[in-house]
Amino acid sequence: MGYQKLTEIRWGIIGVGNVCEVKSAPAMNLIPHSRMEAVMRRDEKKAQDYAARHGVSKWYSDAQQLIDDPGVNAIYIATPPNVHLEMTKLAAKAGKPVYVEKPMARNHTECLEMIATCEKAGVPLFVAYYRRRLPHFVKIKELLDNGVIGEIRTVHINLKQSLKNDLIANSETNWRVLPEIAGGGYFFDLASHQLDLLDFFFGPIAAASGFCSNQAGVYPAEDIVMGSFAFENGILGSGNWCFTTEENSSIDEIKIYGSAGEIRFETFGQGEFDLRKTNGKWEEFRFDLPKHIQQPLIQSIVEVLRGEGKCPSTGESGARANWVMDQLTSNRIA
Known part of the structure; x- marks a missing residue:
């Protein structure tokens, strides 16, 4: 049928x-x-x-x-x-x-x-x-495609979150940190959005490698991941994800560097991003997000x-995010 x-x-x-x-x-x-x-x-x-x-x-x-x-x-x-x-x-x-x-x-x-x-x-x-259809990310892709910051050189992901007490108390029942249910930990839950978004901006990632570890030992899944990746079009990138930093030390930032400027934004923010052209001041863009995201x-x-x-988000594109995450977590350090 x-x-x-x-x-x-x-x-x-x-x-x-x-x-x-x-x-x-x-x-x-x-x-x-x-x-x-x-x-x-x-x-x-x-x-x-x-x-x-x-x-x-x-x-x-x-x-x-x-x-x-x-x-x-x-x-x-x-x-x-x-x-x-x-x-x-x-x-x-x-x-x-x-x-x-x-x-x-x-x-x-x-x-x-x-x-x-x-x-x-x-x-x-x-x-x-769904971030592929949110207005501020659609605008970023438009700016990138139009060469507003020149030729793209590199992109960097930095995501840090503190270890919450409620997570410690419920680590045995929180499916997001149980690999047999989620595939991994919060990296799989959150970095998947980021890696898919970069795929939306620049196309498929052709190569990736990294390391992961369970430093805090609170739950079975990895709680830190570091890695690098290369897109099919030659852009290079890196990422650092840690979910056990100190309280009030959270960071959610992606930076895109071009030959003529820079764009920086939060993946999980409020519909904002900043743009700087060569020798120029930072310009802030703000968009309203839908109630039902x-x-x-x-x-x-x-x-x-x-x-x-x-x-813009199909099984084919969605699978690519999983492939990259598999590569970045393939080397687990005890």
Whole structure:
């Protein structure tokens, strides 16, 4: 069974947790020709509660039942990464397009299997790297493409976060730091956004290498990663990610250096970035972000499914972020 162009997109959502409260799912009811048709969560009471609060008429505690619902014609997988592959296979078998949360899977191998599964079934696959459609990042790409800071030389990622007491207390149940569920730790959760964003700006990364370690020993996953990478077009970059720094020492910064200027911004900030041209002053750009942060990307998916547009975040592009993360964490230092 293959995918056919849709007139109305009726979403079935698997795993209506925190990300579905504001960031993503509510936008599906605001976009023309799109609505939440049904939701699923293993906890029956939580599924019913979500459906009641968000005005969804149908809810399930079994993913297969939601996928088989004839009223559902597109699937949003909002679960932790460990079941992304399994749920994608079920949705693709039913001939229904797939929108999956990031990171796309626990590793690049799983990503490739997801892509192959959807290609065989003839259904499109999208990944929730929504920063590709946020206005300030779209503007940065426009400036880069127009050569405002000249030829791009290098890019540097610096992300530091302190170790929170609540994380220490809940390290055994926080899936984001359990590799068997998340693929790794907060690096996989947060750096995936950054590496995908750089892919959006400059194209694929062709080579990457790095080191990782678990310095604090609070949870099983790596808590520090350092590495370097090279894009297909010759731009070089580096990254330093640490999630156990001292309190009040958080840093979220990406710097892009060109032959005629510099751009710097926060990945997880408020829609702002700074631009400096050669021998010039810093210029600040500010953009309003949507309440439902995934809405612009979901809008593009709806347009694709209706045969009207193009989505910038596909299974192919999403898998590249996983490949780079696999390379950067391939050398673990005890």
